[in-house]
Amino acid sequence: MSSTPLLEGLHVVDLASFIAGPAAATVLGGFGADVVKVEPPHTGDAYRSLSRIPPNPQVEGVNLDNRNKRSIALNLKSPSARPVLESLVRWADVLVTNFPPRTREKLGLEYDALAPLNPRLIYADVTGFGEEGPDAHLPGFDVTAYWARSGLMDLTRQRDVAPATNGFGSGDHSTAITLFAGIMTALYRREKTGQGARVTASLLAEGAWAASMWLQAVLVGAKPPRPIDRSDPPNALVNMYRTADDRWIVLGFANENKQVPLFLKAIGHPEAAENPHYADTPSRRAHAAEIVAVLDKTFATRSLAEWREVLDAAGLTYGVAQTLEECAQDPQLLANRVFVPIDDGSDDPHLTVDSPVRLDQEQKVRPGPAPDLGEHTESVLRDLGFDASGIEELRKAEAVV
Numbered sequence: 546m547s548s549t550p551l552l553e554g555l556h557v558v559d560l561a562s563f564i565a566g567p568a569a570a571t572v573l574g575g576f577g578a579d580v581v582k583v584e585p586p587h588t589g590d591a592y593r594s595l596s597r598i599p600p601n602p603q604v605e606g607v608n609l610d611n612r613n614k615r616s617i618a619l620n621l622k623s624p625s626a627r628p629v630l631e632s633l634v635r636w637a638d639v640l641v642t643n644f645p646p647r648t649r650e651k652l653g654l655e656y657d658a659l660a661p662l663n664p665r666l667i668y669a670d671v672t673g674f675g676e677e678g679p680d681a682h683l684p685g686f687d688v689t690a691y692w693a694r695s696g697l698m699d700l701t702r703q704r705d706v707a708p709a710t711n712g713f714g715s716g717d718h719s720t721a722i723t724l725f726a727g728i729m730t731a732l733y734r735r736e737k738t739g740q741g742a743r744v745t746a747s748l749l750a751e752g753a754w755a756a757s758m759w760l761q762a763v764l765v766g767a768k769p770p771r772p773i774d775r776s777d778p779p780n781a782l783v784n785m786y787r788t789a790d791d792r793w794i795v796l797g798f799a800n801e802n803k804q805v806p807l808f809l810k811a812i813g814h815p816e817a818a819e820n821p822h823y824a825d826t827p828s829r830r831a832h833a834a835e836i837v838a839v840l841d842k843t844f845a846t847r848s849l850a851e852w853r854e855v856l857d858a859a860g861l862t863y864g865v866a867q868t869l870e871e872c873a874q875d876p877q878l879l880a881n882r883v884f885v886p887i888d889d890g891s892d893d894p895h896l897t898v899d900s901p902v903r904l905d906q907e908q909k910v911r912p913g914p915a916p917d918l919g920e921h922t923e924s925v926l927r928d929l930g931f932d933a934s935g936i937e938e939l940r941k942a943e944a945v946v
Contacts, residue, residue: 566721636929640667801826806818
């Protein structure tokens with residue numbers, strides 16, 4: 546294993562805000578890339594304010610997707626900032642942006658405007674709804690583009706119940722990994738051709754990919770699944786059940802012929818194996834509501850801990866709807882280093898969520914805290930070749946802070 550991070554020496558300019566774009570840059574930084582985050586003066590990336598959402602209105606916390614970066618406060622709307630931007634583009638191997646197309650055009654940030662400055666530049670662009678089409682100009686967030694527009698929100702909701710608001714950032718972080726993969730593919734292409742490239746990703750395309758098992762079926766003429774009624778589902782053995790202590794167990798039997806007899810014995814109903822309603826998969830599907838009624842009563846008799854012991858002993862496939870607090874203490878996640886300590890110099894550092902991209906032969910950079918807004922403005926400008934007088938002129942023009 547090399548002691549030098551794999552992407553050390555790779556220069557990344559992060560012009561993106563909120564989650565998907567910055568998260569892709571964070572993954573690059575985790576492998577040693579030098580990531581410069583460009584933020585608007587005074588306000589910074591709007592993501593900074595998310596740590597103050599109730600019930601934690603005063604908690605700054607850890608900005609997951611801006612760790613291991615250097616921050617420069619640059620006013621891209623100022624004409625005086627253009628030389629700084631162009632210097633960053635010439636310095637960069639990778640530039641990440643998520644400005645809507647019209648904003649990019651207004652600020653002169655389009656690929657065609659920047660690529661001539663650096664023929665080896667990898668320009669990575671993430672949008673809500675894609676680069677073309679009638680809605681390309683619309684702002685998109687993971688809840689509106691990834692979850693709602695793609696069909697995922699309807700696919701996962703219960704019948705006669707409003708769609709749930711899915712966990713914020715879930716679609717963004719999936720899209721970030723796709724953008725990272727595109728960037729690495731473009732870098733590999735650059736090694737072969739010497740030329741830069743444009744990489745695109747969108748929350749909508751990512752959502753369609755996540756829903757693609759069912760979406761593909763619809764594309765070839767299949768009927769789409771309707772919202773599920775938990776009390777009468779397509780399959781009672783791929784369903785959720787409430788325990789005596791108000792917790793939820795999710796059954797997921799893929800090999801029913803093998804698992805059903807074991808399951809019926811484990812829950813204390815071995816005689817049900819002789820019931821023709823439960824004899825085979827078609828019969829179980831036809832009598833799903835009847836089976837759910839039985840299982841609802843059965844699972845309601847014991848606590849989650851008791852059921853886990855029973856199901857584990859039988860070697861059955863199931864899951865538990867964990868709380869976030871439980872997930873944060875889950876020994877499986879801890880054992881697999883999904884949570885890693887932040888290198889903040891303290892004796893008892895907080896943990897942060899590692900990116901899911903790993904190579905056994907490569908050591909990641911230990912995550913550090915996110916920078917303060919504009920913390921590295923002067924040092925970045927000096928790296929770009931600006932001297933003290935030049936930096937002062939930029940400050941007087943309010944191009945940087």
